[in-house]
Amino acid sequence: MNHLSTDTFVSFVEAYANRLVEMRDVLNNLDNRIGDGDHGTNMARGFSAAVDKLKSTPPPDVAVGCQLVAMTLLGSVGGASGPLYSTVFMKLMAEWKGLTEVNRVQLQQGLQAALDGLIARGKASVGDKTMVDLWTPVVRRLAETESVWDGADLMAVVKEAVLGTKDMIAKKGRAAYLGARSQGTCDPGSLSSALFFEELFAAVLPKGAERIQWHTLAL
Amino acid sequence: MAHVSIVVVSHSAKLGQGLIELLKQLAGGSSIHIVSASGLGDELGTDATLVLRTLEDCPADSDIVVLFDLGSALLSCEMAVEMLPEGCRQRVHIVDAPLVEGAIAAAVEASIGGTVDQVIRRAVEAKQLAKVNH
Numbered sequence: 178m179n180h181l182s183t184d185t186f187v188s189f190v191e192a193y194a195n196r197l198v199e200m201r202d203v204l205n206n207l208d209n210r211i212g213d214g215d216h217g218t219n220m221a222r223g224f225s226a227a228v229d230k231l232k233s234t235p236p237p238d239v240a241v242g243c244q245l246v247a248m249t250l251l252g253s254v255g256g257a258s259g260p261l262y263s264t265v266f267m268k269l270m271a272e273w274k275g276l277t278e279v280n281r282v283q284l285q286q287g288l289q290a291a292l293d294g295l296i297a298r299g300k301a302s303v304g305d306k307t308m309v310d311l312w313t314p315v316v317r318r319l320a321e322t323e324s325v326w327d328g329a330d331l332m333a334v335v336k337e338a339v340l341g342t343k344d345m346i347a348k349k350g351r352a353a354y355l356g357a358r359s360q361g362t363c364d365p366g367s368l369s370s371a372l373f374f375e376e377l378f379a380a381v382l383p384k385g386a387e388r389i390q391w392h393t394l395a396l
Numbered sequence: 397m398a399h400v401s402i403v404v405v406s407h408s409a410k411l412g413q414g415l416i417e418l419l420k421q422l423a424g425g426s427s428i429h430i431v432s433a434s435g436l437g438d439e440l441g442t443d444a445t446l447v448l449r450t451l452e453d454c455p456a457d458s459d460i461v462v463l464f465d466l467g468s469a470l471l472s473c474e475m476a477v478e479m480l481p482e483g484c485r486q487r488v489h490i491v492d493a494p495l496v497e498g499a500i501a502a503a504v505e506a507s508i509g510g511t512v513d514q515v516i517r518r519a520v521e522a523k524q525l526a527k528v529n530h
Contacts, residue, residue, distance in 0.1 A: 219441070248445065251475065255407070255441020257468035260475050263444070298471060350467060 178326050178381045181279040186239045187231050189380040190246060194224035196372045203392055207365040211352040216258060216365040223254035223262070238277045243270035257350055258366060261299055261308065268294040281326070284381065285319045292316045305348035306359065308366040311338045315374055328378055328386035335371045336389055342367045363395045400506040400515045401429040401454040404499055405447055405464040405473055409435025415499055422500055423507035429455055430503055442469045447476035451488060459512035462490045463499045463519060493519040501525075 179185070197204070197220045204217030227249040236242035247266035250259055272287040273279055279287065292312045301307040318334045319326070342364035352359045368391060378386035402419070406412040412434025419430050433450035436443045442464075454460050462473055473490050480488070489512065491498065498519040505518040 251444040251472070252436070252446070255436040255439055255443070255468075257471055259436075259441065260444060260468070260471035263475065298474070 178281050178284075179383060181239060181284055181381055183236060183239050183242060183277050185380050186242050186279075187236070189376055190224065190231060190242070191228050192380065193373055193376040194221070194228045196376055197221040197224050197369065200368075200372060200391065203396060204365050204369055206396060207363055207368060210362045211347060211355055211359045212365060213256070213351050215256065216369065219254045219256055219258060220262075220369050223250045223259065226250075226253040238273075238275055239279055240270045240273045240276060243267070243273065257299065258369070261295060261366075264294045264298045265291040285316075288312075288316050288319060299349065301349050304345060306342050306345035306352065306364045306367075307347075307349050308364070308370040310342050310345070310364065311335070311367040311370040311374075314338045326378070326382060328382045328384055331378055332375065332386055332389060335374050336394070339363055339367050339371045339391075339395060368395055399458050400502075400510065400512050401431075401458040401460045402499065402502055402506060402515075403447070403450055403454065403460055403462045404430075404432045404434065404495070405442055405462060405469045406432070406434040406495065407436075407440045407442055407465055407469060411465070415496060418496075419499055419503040423503045426507035428503070428506045429458060442472040444472040444475040444479070447472055448479050451476060451480060451484075458487070460488045461502055461506070461512065461515050461519065462488060463493055463495050463502065464490070465495045489516055491516055491519045493522050497522040497525055497527075 201217035201221045204220065205214055208214050208216035227246040230245050230249045231242060234245060236245055243266045247263045247270060250263040268291040269287045272290045273283060295309055295312060299307060301309045303310055303313050314334050315338065318331060344360055346357055347353045347355060347359035375386055375388055404412050404415050412432030416430055416432045431450055433447040451460060464470055464473055477485055477488050501518040501522045502515045505515045
């Protein structure tokens with residue numbers, strides 16, 4: 178893979194924000210069925226604000242970029258996804274302190290630390306129908322892959338993980354009040370995390386990564 | 397001299413403000429510091445940076461009891477506490493209590509000079525409070 182430079186990081190966050198805007202209605206639709214219906218709106222607003230911040234205050238290194246994103250999300254997302262996605266970027270910041278280029282090992286370690294942080298923050302386990310159900314298999318596959326990262330293989334893991342949340346019964350957040358009625362809908366937080374990894378892989382893999390057609394798959 | 401501050405964290409700024417109004421009335425003329433860190437700008441939600449600023453603005457010699465409404469408000473509260481300087485963190489107590497009844501019990505206890513442990517206990521006990529006696 179290519180190194181994640183400071184410029185690539187900024188482009189990645191911008192691409193992710195654009196993708197969230199494009200997928201806002203799909204995320205809201207899923208969240209409407211089991212949550213409070215605003216996950217797409219909240220994420221699009223938060224990451225668009227983060228892009229504005231990165232543009233107005235260009236970060237000197239990747240870690241400072243992560244910090245800007247983390248702090249911006251806290252004051253602009255609301256709901257559980259604000260603190261959770263903010264935790265992701267705070268953990269990345271701590272792992273990548275002072276780096277202007279993140280190599281493959283550092284990227285994998287950063288994402289592992291972010292997953293550990295997510296679990297500590299949200300107290301969710303695998304199977305609770307949360308973003309942890311997306312992050313866990315993806316981060317595991319990155320750790321297991323000794324040769325080059327294969328975009329198609331990684332996207333297959335992402336796709337399976339999102340669709341795998343469909344039959345789970347939610348144990349966290351507003352959806353948990355629904356009990357068994359939360360079955361039959363993909364977890365919106367897993368989908369927004371899937372978009373995170375799609376855009377991250379597209380940014381660092383030389384061949385890019387093909388986007389999944391979530392409009393038809395997840396709804 | 398009051399030593400317990402109370403911070404209310406709700407997804408709704410209006411709910412937070414209304415509750416503070418009620419608490420100040422119930423706490424009588426006491427001078428305890430009761431404030432809201434609620435809402436996300438004009439939106440529903442919680443803002444960990446607002447919670448952080450509100451905690452920092454509490455009197456420096458006070459213990460701080462924090463009450464919140466929904467689980468995601470807890471995440472914002474925890475993040476705010478982690479962003480405080482290390483020496484300040486142990487002054488903050490996030491309490492597992494119903495927001496309205498717990499805050500009322502806490503405010504009354506704090507207003508009559510209760511210790512932080514007593515204030516926390518009153519707030520937690522509000523979970524078991526029987527409101528209708530048949």
